[in-house]
Structure formats: C-alpha cells, structure tokens
Amino acid sequence: MTAASPAAMTDLRAGLRRAERRRQVRAFGLVTPLLAFMLAIFVLPIASTLLFSISSTEMKTALPRTTAALANWSGDALPDETTYAALAADLAQGYAAKTVAGIATRLNQEIPGLRSLVMQTARKAETLPPPYRAAFAAVDPRWEDVATWRAMKSAAGPLTPRYLLQVLDLEREWDGSIVSVAPDRAVYITYLTRTFWMSIVVTLLCVAIGYPLAFYAAHCRPFARRLVLGSVLLPFLVSVLVRTAAWIVVLQKNGIVNSLLVWLGIVDQPVQLIFDRFGVYVVMVHVLLPFLVLPLYSVMRTIPALHMRAASSLGATPLSAFLSVYLPQSLPGLGAGAMLVFILSLGYYTTPALVGGPGDxxxxxxxxxxxxxxxxxxxxxxxxxxxxxxxxxxxLTFSRLFRARGFLP
Amino acid sequence: MKGFVGSVLLAAVLSIAQQGLAQARDFTVTAWGGAVQDAKRNIYFTPFGMEKGIKVLDDVYEGGWAPFKAMQDTGVVPWDVVQVETAELVRGCEEGIFAPLDWSKIGDKKDFVPYAVSQCGVGTTAWSIVIAYNKDSVKEGPATVQDFFNLQKWPGKRAMRRGPKINLEFALMADGVAPADVYKVLSTPQGIDRAFAKLDTIKPQIQWWKAGAQPTEWLASGDVALALAYNGRVSAALDEGKHFGIVWQNTQYDVDAWAIPAKSPYIELAHQFIKYASDPKRQADFTNIFAYGTTINGADKFIKPERITLLPAGDNLKTGLHIGSEEARAFWLDHLEELNERFNSWSGTSE
Structure with a gap:
C-alpha cells in the first residue's frame, strides 16, 4: 500500500469532518423536540417561579407616585409633604381600583400591622384634607414614625433580598447590615438541618435493611427471589397515601403492634409509635426501600459467585472475602440506590404531614x-x-464522592 | 405523509377552537368535597338546575388562596358561585376578586343572622370548634375550657388543629380572658406570650391534626383523650353511633359564605342561585344531614328537634367567640405570618 498524497489526505479529512457535522446536526435535530419540551415545561416554569424569591414589584404597580417620590428620599427623617400627598393620591386611586389590599399585604411582611394601617388609611384617603402629613397623623400616629416609611422604601424594589435572607433566619437592617432574626422567629435553619438529618437517617436505615435483603434476593433460589422481590415491589403499586393510612392503623395506640406488645407483656401501656419521629421513619423507609433494593439487586446479580470462591480458596475468611471482594463490587449499586433515597427524602412532604408532629x-x-x-x-x-x-x-457531593472511587459511571 | 401532517394541524386548530368555545361553559358552583358535596348537590345544585332548566356543574374548592391567585393572574374564572371561609371572602372582596352583591336580588338582610351578611358574601353554613371527648373512655367528662388543660383529672393526649389560629384564642380563654377581650389581649406582645405559656402547660400532650377528620378518628381509636374538633365532624360521629360528649363553653364559631367571582359570565344567575340556596327549608334539609348551623330565620322549624342542641346556634354560642368578626380578621391578616413562624418554632422543639 502506498501512502496517500497530502492533498488527498486533506480532502478526506474535510469530507470526514463534513460527514461528522452532518451527523451532529441530524442528532441535534432529533433531540430538539425533547429539548424544547424540557425548556417549555420544566426549565422555564421553575426559573420563573424562582424569580418570585427576589422580585418586589408590588409597590411600583400599586403606589407609583409614592415609589417615585421615595426614590430620592434618604430615610433619615420623615419624608416631605409632597410624598404624603403622593401617597394620599395613590391610596385613593388604589382603593377605588382595589389594588391596595395587595400592597398592604406586601408591606405587612416588612412590619406586621402595616396591612391594617394601609387599609384603614386607604378607606379614608379620598376625603383626607391637605396638609397631608397632619391628616395622615390624625388617622394613625404610625404615619409619623420613620420606620413605616423605611418599610415602604425597602419594599419599593424592583428586587428584594428579604425572602432569601428570611429563609436563612437573617434580615437586613435599615443601614444595610445583615443580622439574625429574633430567636422565636428563627425557624428556617432548623427546618433545613432537620430535613438533612431525617434524610440521612432514612438513607442509613434503608441501607441497613436493604443491603441484606438485596443480597439474599440476588443469591437465593428463584422461588424465594420472586417472593422477596415481589414483597419489595408490591408497595410500589399502592399509592403513598394508602400505604401511609395503613401504617396509621397498624401503629396507632390500640393498633395491631401495640396490642401485640401489651399481650406479650413487653409493655404494660400502649406506647406512642406514630404521630412522632419514629412513625415518620417507619413509613418513609417502607416507601423508599425499593429505590435502594432494586439498583443494588441488579448490580449484585452481576457479581460472579466464582470471585467469592476464589477468595476462600486463597485462604480468606468469609468476612474478609466479603469485605475485600464482594462489598467493593456492590458499591456502585449501593451508591446509586442511596443517592436516590437521600434525594427523594429531601423533598418529602406527604408522609411527615400525615404521620408526624410539628417537630417532624x-x-x-x-x-x-x-x-x-x-x-x-x-x-x-x-x-x-x-x-x-x-x-x-x-x-454533586454524592456523585463526586462516588465517582472519585469509580462507583458511579 | 402530507395527509398526516394536515390532519394533525386540523386537530390542533380544532382543539384550540374548542377551548375558545369552552369559555361559554355551564354554570358552576363549588362546595367542600366529600359527603358534604353530595348533600349540597342533592339539596341545592340539581334542583336549582331543574327549576331553571339549565345544567349546573359542581366543583370542589377546599380552602386556601391559590385558586383565587390563579384567577387574578390568568383571568380564567372556572366558578360562578364559590363557598369560602371568612378570611378568603374578605380578602377577595378587598382585592376585587369577588363581586359586590346586589342584596335586592337575594333578600332582606334582616332575615339573616347578622354575621351572615357582608358586602360580597351571603353566609350559608355556620360551623364551630368544640371540645369533644369519648364517653366510653372518659367516665366523667370535662365541662369547661379550663378542664382541657387539667392533666391530673383528665390525663392523656389532646388533639388540636396545627397552627396558631384558634389555639391562641382558646388558650387565653382557658386562662380567664373573656371572649370579648381576646383580640385586645392578643394584640399585645404580653398577650401572645401569655397564650403560648398556657399552651406550654400541655405541650407534650398535644397531638396536632391537619385534616378535619383526624380528631374524631383519634377519639374513637383511643389515641387522644380530649379533642378540639369541628362540631359537624363530632355530630357525624354521633350519627354513626359513637358516644362522644361535647363542651360548648367558649366555642369558636364562624360562617362559610357564598361569593360570586367578579369576572363570572353568570352574575345574574349566581344571584338567583344564592337566593334559592338561602331558603329556610332547604338550609334545614342540609342541617338535618350535617349538623352545621343555618343562617336564615325560620329554618329552625324544619330542623329535627334532637338536632337543635347540636348546632352552633342559640344558647350554644352564649359564651362563644366569633372568629370571623372584623376584629378577629384584622388581627390575623396583620399577624398570621409572624405568629405562624413563632408557632412553627415553638411547636417544633420538644420542651
């Protein structure tokens, strides 16, 4: 075979590139409907929903003149008469157009109590006589409190950090410093840590129960396998609500489990098994177990039994053969299953709502x-x-952790 | 292939046209779902449609602000008459979601109980929150709201509705505040602390409910000793043969009302429907099935005598607190979010 001339090589390369490009365009063309679909019904709605967390346009829409008048207000002293006049005009117009209630609700988030103040003033706005500052003060002394006006300026938008700060138990002071909220209103970080903690516990419980179960299912006789997989899969076919209701019947004070415990003499009084953390864990583990067992089982089925026999023939005890030969090979399944369970737990709503208390x-x-x-x-x-x-x-943490060890594709 | 694309396009155009036509939908009324929905359909919706010779559809609305927010944002109004609680009624009236009513088309305001009459709503179903207990397990029943907090004499769990509303009022009344002063006291920081402190005394024994059916189920199964529950649910359990007792002292009552979405295409018909549903005999028919109170004078004579004592009406409300009053609404509109946070923080910690 003789070497091709350089010119022919370039032609060939260009031709290949063209073919490759054509292939890519066609492939992209094929996934375009899917991409458009994802964009239209998944990405865009989520993005627009997330925008609500920083947007604050109610002031500008409902009280346009006041918003404009406040734009150059320093906030050190009460605003001037023209601002009061602007608010009087805005309130009178907004009351007639029924747009005041919305902005009153928005301002109430800044200072509780402002809603009724704004509504009450708006009702009288039409008949308020100038000078407006005195007239407003006569309606309610809070109109002579600079804090009321600062609240309006803070809400003027169009963007606000208040919602995102609030879910981190923080708030912004007028001078711009960010401080923690009062302890009796600091709830969101508690919810966040609780969400993580409960998800971790549920994942660990699923692993503790699911691993031996999947191991047994992968290596037992076909009949037993069908039985085990069937009983893991069966709950999958029943709605979460029904399963949760069933657990309430089983675990309630005079339910099956408590009656059995009392009858066996293990406890003298029925114990609390549901409407607390324990009940939430039981039901969540039951609902989420298949998500761990199924991927784990499918990976375990591919581990050749020969490996374990080879390990024993080389002198490994059953335990060390399991730890050094079997366990590492099953980890990809475990990683995928645990990740599924953990992430599904993070967003759980139904089960804690039905069988948990406020602390769950x-x-x-x-x-x-x-x-x-x-x-x-x-x-x-x-x-x-x-x-x-x-x-x-x-x-990202999960996949990095497991990918670094080669457990995830 | 061309034929295929053509037919797909045709189908698309047709379906869009159909959606356009669907704007001219049938007259639609809502109720609160379940067995209540069936009763309201048999008593009000279907007979009204027969009388007018029209089709009346019914849909389920079970509280919350979300459907009205959607009406506001999209302009699509799926309902012509909707049955709402006071909080939504007032907010919707203020924000222009509900139409101001033409009372001359409905009737004389004087014929209704006073709390059923408002600018955008006509009360139809009075309900209340009462203390209930299971006579099978509690030999000597409680008699007062203070007894609800007496863990020595009545040990065991207490079922209460999750959230600050109703419970803060209840705690203050149990602490000796007169119903007329409840919201004055609650409007001060000390008053709120006082209410939470009172709840603290039974906190470990509280089992919080979310759905109205839960407290009576728990009473029946023995999970709780005492419960704060909707009176209609307790009566329904009595009708099923349960032996429940009711304490009416300081009961908290309100009324659900019919309201008309301002952009409904059937405003006139909606007024006629409300008039039809405000008939004493029809309201009594409903009360004979579900023990919720009537709102129109003259209904009493159609109600079964043994029912009367189970209704949020008359003597039962003597020491009651109207939680739909202007004062109560103003308080909760101003403070719900703040107190919700405090409630979540308070109830989520074990001590």
Whole structure:
C-alpha cells in the first residue's frame, strides 16, 4: 500500500469532518423536540417561579407616585409633604381600583400591622384634607414614625433580598447590615438541618435493611427471589397515601403492634409509635426501600459467585472475602440506590404531614404552607430555592464522592 | 405523509377552537368535597338546575388562596358561585376578586343572622370548634375550657388543629380572658406570650391534626383523650353511633359564605342561585344531614328537634367567640405570618 498524497489526505479529512457535522446536526435535530419540551415545561416554569424569591414589584404597580417620590428620599427623617400627598393620591386611586389590599399585604411582611394601617388609611384617603402629613397623623400616629416609611422604601424594589435572607433566619437592617432574626422567629435553619438529618437517617436505615435483603434476593433460589422481590415491589403499586393510612392503623395506640406488645407483656401501656419521629421513619423507609433494593439487586446479580470462591480458596475468611471482594463490587449499586433515597427524602412532604408532629416537618411543608395557605409567593419561592440548592449540592457531593472511587459511571 | 401532517394541524386548530368555545361553559358552583358535596348537590345544585332548566356543574374548592391567585393572574374564572371561609371572602372582596352583591336580588338582610351578611358574601353554613371527648373512655367528662388543660383529672393526649389560629384564642380563654377581650389581649406582645405559656402547660400532650377528620378518628381509636374538633365532624360521629360528649363553653364559631367571582359570565344567575340556596327549608334539609348551623330565620322549624342542641346556634354560642368578626380578621391578616413562624418554632422543639 502506498501512502496517500497530502492533498488527498486533506480532502478526506474535510469530507470526514463534513460527514461528522452532518451527523451532529441530524442528532441535534432529533433531540430538539425533547429539548424544547424540557425548556417549555420544566426549565422555564421553575426559573420563573424562582424569580418570585427576589422580585418586589408590588409597590411600583400599586403606589407609583409614592415609589417615585421615595426614590430620592434618604430615610433619615420623615419624608416631605409632597410624598404624603403622593401617597394620599395613590391610596385613593388604589382603593377605588382595589389594588391596595395587595400592597398592604406586601408591606405587612416588612412590619406586621402595616396591612391594617394601609387599609384603614386607604378607606379614608379620598376625603383626607391637605396638609397631608397632619391628616395622615390624625388617622394613625404610625404615619409619623420613620420606620413605616423605611418599610415602604425597602419594599419599593424592583428586587428584594428579604425572602432569601428570611429563609436563612437573617434580615437586613435599615443601614444595610445583615443580622439574625429574633430567636422565636428563627425557624428556617432548623427546618433545613432537620430535613438533612431525617434524610440521612432514612438513607442509613434503608441501607441497613436493604443491603441484606438485596443480597439474599440476588443469591437465593428463584422461588424465594420472586417472593422477596415481589414483597419489595408490591408497595410500589399502592399509592403513598394508602400505604401511609395503613401504617396509621397498624401503629396507632390500640393498633395491631401495640396490642401485640401489651399481650406479650413487653409493655404494660400502649406506647406512642406514630404521630412522632419514629412513625415518620417507619413509613418513609417502607416507601423508599425499593429505590435502594432494586439498583443494588441488579448490580449484585452481576457479581460472579466464582470471585467469592476464589477468595476462600486463597485462604480468606468469609468476612474478609466479603469485605475485600464482594462489598467493593456492590458499591456502585449501593451508591446509586442511596443517592436516590437521600434525594427523594429531601423533598418529602406527604408522609411527615400525615404521620408526624410539628417537630417532624421538613422544608417542603413550608413551601406548601406559604404557597397554598398563606399565599406569600416570595417566601414559598425562597423556601423552594433553598430546597433546590440543597438537593443540587447533595447530588454533586454524592456523585463526586462516588465517582472519585469509580462507583458511579 | 402530507395527509398526516394536515390532519394533525386540523386537530390542533380544532382543539384550540374548542377551548375558545369552552369559555361559554355551564354554570358552576363549588362546595367542600366529600359527603358534604353530595348533600349540597342533592339539596341545592340539581334542583336549582331543574327549576331553571339549565345544567349546573359542581366543583370542589377546599380552602386556601391559590385558586383565587390563579384567577387574578390568568383571568380564567372556572366558578360562578364559590363557598369560602371568612378570611378568603374578605380578602377577595378587598382585592376585587369577588363581586359586590346586589342584596335586592337575594333578600332582606334582616332575615339573616347578622354575621351572615357582608358586602360580597351571603353566609350559608355556620360551623364551630368544640371540645369533644369519648364517653366510653372518659367516665366523667370535662365541662369547661379550663378542664382541657387539667392533666391530673383528665390525663392523656389532646388533639388540636396545627397552627396558631384558634389555639391562641382558646388558650387565653382557658386562662380567664373573656371572649370579648381576646383580640385586645392578643394584640399585645404580653398577650401572645401569655397564650403560648398556657399552651406550654400541655405541650407534650398535644397531638396536632391537619385534616378535619383526624380528631374524631383519634377519639374513637383511643389515641387522644380530649379533642378540639369541628362540631359537624363530632355530630357525624354521633350519627354513626359513637358516644362522644361535647363542651360548648367558649366555642369558636364562624360562617362559610357564598361569593360570586367578579369576572363570572353568570352574575345574574349566581344571584338567583344564592337566593334559592338561602331558603329556610332547604338550609334545614342540609342541617338535618350535617349538623352545621343555618343562617336564615325560620329554618329552625324544619330542623329535627334532637338536632337543635347540636348546632352552633342559640344558647350554644352564649359564651362563644366569633372568629370571623372584623376584629378577629384584622388581627390575623396583620399577624398570621409572624405568629405562624413563632408557632412553627415553638411547636417544633420538644420542651
């Protein structure tokens, strides 16, 4: 074979590149619908929801003149008469257009009590006589408190750090310094650490129960395997709500377990097994166990039995053969399963809500509370952001930890 | 292939057109789901549709602000009459989500109980929170709100609704505050501390409920000794043959109201429906199934006599606290978020 001429080589290379490019374009074309789909119904809605956690446009929409008048206000002393006049005009107009209640609710987040102050003043705004400062003060002395006006300026937006700070138990003072909130309002970090702690415990419990189970299922007779996998999979086919309700029946004060314990004489009085942390763990482990067992089982099935026999023939005790030969080979399955369980636990809502007390609620319960019950989108979005970031950080940590050891693809 | 693309496009166009037409939907009313929904359908929705010769659909609304926020943001109004609690009624009225009512089309305000009448709402179902206990396990029942906090005489768990609302008021009344002064006391930091301190005395024994069905289930199963529960749920359990006792002292009551979304295409028909549903006989029919109070004068004579004593009405409300009063609403609109945080922080720690 003779070497090709340089010109022919270049042609060939260019041709190959063209073909490669064509292939890429076609491949990209094929995934475009999926990408567009993901973008439209997954990425964009989440991004726009997260925007709520920093946006604060209510002031500008509902009280435009006041917002403009406050733009150059230093905040050291009460604003001038024109600002009071602007607010009077805004309130009168907003009351007629029914836009005042929204901004009153927003300002109430800055200082509790401002909602009724704004509503009460708005009701009278139409008839307030100038000079407006005196008229406002006559309605309520809080209009002569500089803090009220600072609250309006803080809310003027269009962006605000308050929601994201609040979910970290922080708040911003007027001078810009960031301080911790009063201890009796500091709840969010507690929720965050509790969410992580409960997820870790559930994951460890799943590993402790699931590993031997998957091991047995992978290496027993076919009949027993079908039985074990069936009983792990069966709960999968039943809705979480039904499973949770079933556990309530089993674990309640006069339920099956308590009756059995009393009958056996292990306890004299029925013990608390549900509506506390213990109950939440039991139900969560039950619901999440298949997510650990299935990946683990499929990896264990591929570990050749020969390896263990080879280890014993070389003189390893069963324990050391397991630790040095079997366990390392099963770790990819364990890593994937544990990661699934942990990340699913982080966002758990139904189970703690139904079988836990207030001390067993996780971050997602705050999202629900703010979005559905209170209707504070900013806080709901900030709590969701916190949850999303925690999940991403856990995922990256997990995959880095396991990939570094070659346990994950 | 061309035929295929064509037919897909045609289908798409048709489905969009259909959605446009769907704007002209049938008259739709909401209720609170479950067995209550069935009763309201049989008593109000279906007969009203037959009388008018129209189709009346019903949908479920179970509280919260989210559906109204969605109406505000999207302009899509799926309901023509919605049954709401006072907090949403007032907020929706202030924000222009509900239409101000033309009372001349509904009836004389004087015929209704006073707390059923407002600018955007007509009360229809009065409910209250009462102390309930299981007579099978509690031989001598409690008689006062103070007894609820007496762990010596009535040991065991207490079921209470999770959240600060209702419980702070309850604690203050048990601590000796008169119902008329509850919100004055709560409006001071000392008053709030006092309420939490009172709750502290039974805190380890509280089992918090979220769904209205839970407290009566727990009473029946023996999980709790005493419970704060909706009176209608307790009566429903009595109807099923349970032996529950009720303490009416300092009961907290309110009324759910019909309201009309301002952008409904059936404003006129909605007024007619509310008038139809404010008929004494029809309200009594509902009360005979579920022991919630009526809001219109003259309903009493249609109610079964043994029912009357189980209703949030008359003597049962003598020491009661109206939690839908203007004072109560103003307090909670101002302080709910703040007290929710404090409640979450307080209830999440064990001591």
């Amino acid at each position: 609620q996780m971050l997602s319960s705050l999202v629900t509370e703010f979005a559905l019950e209170i209707g504070n989108w900013g806080m709901a979005s900030a709590a969701a952001t916190l949850l999303l970031i925690s999940t991403l950080v856990s995922y």
